[in-house]
Amino acid sequence: MSRLLLPTLFSISRKQVPAASLFHNLYGRHKSFVHWTSEMSQDSVRSSTNVGSVSGARTFCSLEDLSAKKCVPCNAKDLRPMTEQSAQELLQKVVGWEMANDNGTLKLHRSWIVKSFTKGLDFFKRVADIAESEGHHPDLHLVGWNNVKIEIWTHAIDGLTENDFILAAKINELQVEDLLRKKKAAQ
């Protein structure tokens, strides 16, 4: 089976998130706050007085500007996966990504068709640079020579956190047009 499964990039050392970054994460660039719905208490692993938490699930989360946020470390003891309902809401913000339930673990995934095998590897390199700078890492698949698939979830807690959506949003902002197979014009 011609399948190349690149291993998850999982080697970065623990990052300390600067206070300024946490502030930015909490309040976003824009002041458009959105309450995370009534299931907030299930998703929030800390009270709103602890809004500076490094957990992936926060009490309040701006639905805007995901890509401007910074991933937080996934090793917080009280990190919990977000509920499917909250994930569905954030999913609207990451165009092209889908959510799947993989044996009880919610994951994000998106696929692209690239021009060639090596363009697929170039694609991964661009994604890897973001993953390393965020300290949050996707699973990268290059299948059948030109099908790129990326899966994202938070391995540490077997589920989705805001980190996963931040990473997906940043991947969406990558310039990859030069690597993608052009669609054939309709006859």
Ligand SMILES: C[C@H](O)[C@H](O)[C@H]1CNC2=NC(N)=NC(=O)C2=N1
């Ligand atoms: C300390 C550091 O944040 C963790 O080891 C990170 C590294 N990258 C990661 N990436 C993903 N997708 N899930 C994780 O749980 C994870 N853990």
